[in-house]
Amino acid sequence: MEVVLLAIFFPLITSILSLFSASEKFKAWAVTAGTFISALIATYLFLNASPGLYGWDWITAIGARIEVRLDNFSLPMGMLVAWLVAAISLYSVKYMEGDYRPGWYWFFFGFFASSMLIIVYAENLWFLLVGWEGVGLASWALIGHWYRDEFEYWVGREERVAGVPYWWTPSKAGLRAILTVRFGDAFFLVAIALFYALAGTVSLTGLKASEALRALGVVPLLFFALGPLTKSAQFPFHEWLLTAMTGPTSVSALIHAATMVKAGVYVLIVTTPIFLLVRGAELYFLVVMSLGVVTALAATLIALTAMEFKLVLAGSTAANLGIIAAATGAAGLLGLHDEHLLSTLLFFAFLHIVGHAVSKASLFMGFGAVIHEAGTRFIGEVGRLWRHMKITGVAMALSMLSLVGIPPFVGYITKDLALENVFEAGHAYHIELLAPVLYLLLFITPIYGLRLLGLTFVHGKEAEEVHEAPALMWIPYTALAIATIVLGAYFAVAVKFPLTEALVSVLAGFLTGFILYIWLPGFRSEVLSPLWNFLYRRFYLPVLYDGVLPLLYTGFAKFIYVVFDKGLFDGLYHNVLPGAFDALSRLARRLITGDINIYVLYGMVGILITLLLLLL
């Protein structure tokens, strides 16, 4: 089964190869070829590989093994990731043509893909950590790809709120991303070390069988969860994902559909059976589910009011990640009562990764084409694109309907199945507030989808000189848009076609959105204006993250500098100690007067001292 290593590392190998050529074309096609080969191998594995563990020793002292796990989660997830990466890579060939930094882009693209595939297949948590850190690094590199920070790549306009800049350049966004995920990673690493210290193993299978792990308690679990929660942008760590839109759109597609954020929820899913056994796991699952629901609602509201194409999509990603996390937490909660249900419930959560990924990759690539062709990233600055970009318009409509959960698209099926977990858990644990919140969520979701479609393709200021995207760009996202129907039909047959009361909320939302943004556009309300502002400013959380926290941190750093660095250490090492030694040195050197009589006196004193010492 060494072939799995080829699936994992082929993109990385080709990205390293790409460094050896100055040709932009070579780099692009080499990495794209690598991603397609990886995807083909992942498909082969999906179709032929027998489930099991395969691995080799790495650092035995800490139980690190290069070990892969082929099972019901890793095989489809690996195939999904590999094919999405390949599609996005193909799209990037045209999208990134003429870019000023192709070497950087293509190297980190392959690096990103391989890192994600490590996470997908890893059985050993140390090996998983390699991929985990890899996606963190690559995301920083690619979000900040356009390091010259030109206006057209920003998120936000040049305006301040409470003195805090409300715009984010690529460099700043890259830093925001890596700082947030590194915060979670620190706890994640501590938790893994604790697992090893207690259980003597960090392989997923080993941990599941470990009796010692039961006594671990809930705190290490929450530490562990901080890694996935920050990575998958759960509230209140969702801000980095929104500003990550400064990267090339292909990178946004990569981060949102296939890698990085999906890594977080995927790890939550595959570790749930392990944590089920730990004392206090109920609190852990409850926290995960609650955060998921809060994230879903908050991010949906952000998507509803965002004024940039990619920001709407980013908000919707956070919302769907929230749904997946909530479904995972709910599966855990329900699994505590009936362990036999667990794998099915987790599979429902997992399915939404697939459903969301297909729609989201298509949407990002499609709206990337819109931005590329229209030359603006703001909603309202260009409209009626249906007349100029028919293929893109159809593809975006299909993908959006899937994303917002309209039947019979795949998004409807997977989202409904995932939310069934949450409804069920709310019912089982008597959380009365949960159902209304979920209905509200389902109601708002189609509105932001139709708002984006309506203001971009149907209404608004008609653009001139806008053309359909090149075939190399529209083929990948149109194919994925078609896949939303095909997969929807497949899941309806192979898994289940859910028909629940939630559909009423979705359809009500769809109707409202249709009226407000397609049929009778132009609705304005002065009453709702403060609320709109509050949501548009993203709950003013950037004031906290970019204003208050840096201020506190800078203040703390200054305090450390003044008190410890400058005061204590500099003072001690550069002033007090040198001063004391200088004084002593001067004293010792003052003994050397040059007067031989004094020297004789020293000699006599010396003799007396030695005699005294001898007598003592």
Place this chain on the structure above:
Amino acid sequence: MIYLVYLILALSLAAPLALRFDSRYIAAATSLVLLLISAAAGVPVGVVVSLVALALSLDWRLGPFGLALSFAVTAAVTAIYVYYKSEPVVYGLVALALSTAAVYGLLAMDREKENVEGAVKYLLFSGVGKVLIVVGYVLAVLGWHPGLYVTVLGFMFELGIAPFHAWVVDAYALGSPRGAAALVAFSKVTALFVLLTIFKSLKAPSDVGLVALIIALASMLVANVAGLGAKTLGRIMAYSSISHMSYALAAVSLVWWRGVSSSPADVFGVFISTVDLAALVVVLEALASGLAKAGVFGYMPTRLSDLLPPRKSVLNVLNIFSLLGLPPLLGFWPKLFLILLILAYPGAPLAAFLVAWIVLNSALATPYYLRAIRMVAEAPGRVADNITSSYTAFATTIVGLTLPFVIYAFL
């Protein structure tokens, strides 16, 4: 031994020749003869020391003082020979006397007022030291218990251990640089080897060892603290010399105080008795200090050393690093072996204190050695490395690099 006596006689007879022409040729010839004698006798330390004199005589016009250089190196090789070949101590004492007169001449050779002042101070205090060494030794041999105390006191004068150290600073700073090179490379080496000969032949009372140890520890601190503010190359080297001599005395006095340890020290897997290890510390300290400082003084084209060097030297950077104790240069090993010697004795708190003291003193010395490096490396003139600085830098590096293998192979 008889060849060395013949050589001294021959040099005495050659004295009139020294007044007729530059007697550095006599010094060069003497060095070669000593080199051959040392090699034939199997005394490599003698070979190393002889080559210092050869380098100095090739580098500098010495006038009549070449003869003084010849006597100085002959005295040093004689003391080395006496120690290694277990000859009577009296030969060592003669060598001490011989070296004093020779080095006095060399310190005063440039005839500046300061040179004479430095030389006289050396003569006086070294003379007092030698008298005390001889008197104390005779009394000790005759069975008078405190005799060895007087001898140790004499060595404190001779080696310039604080508080008997004031003359060292003036002799190094004010004497002729060639004289200072001879003082450190021959006079101090002679004294240290005579100390070793007495160390091996007489068992000192432990209280004398303790007093000597306390003085040595205090002395290294005084030297290193005073060195921190020293402003000229000569003064830095003087404080460095006091410090190195203190390390050497500390090794010997530790063994006198605590006796021979029942558990030998483990050096690179070779077990060495504490007596032999202390002797090794002294030999290496003598060579490290002697070679490096001879290199530094031997390149100074000035009449005294109480100033900043007017020309650059690259190779002396290595010599000063050796004095600093940077591994694997020669100066590193005696410090390490001194620590291993301390650890060979039981009593963890005392060992911890002594090791910490040694290490802290070494660390304390770092700033003034770095200042000395800047002085030689950033001097305004062109690079003025010569045979002496080249040879000494080469020797400190090669001996330092090969020492572990030598110990492993031959001990």
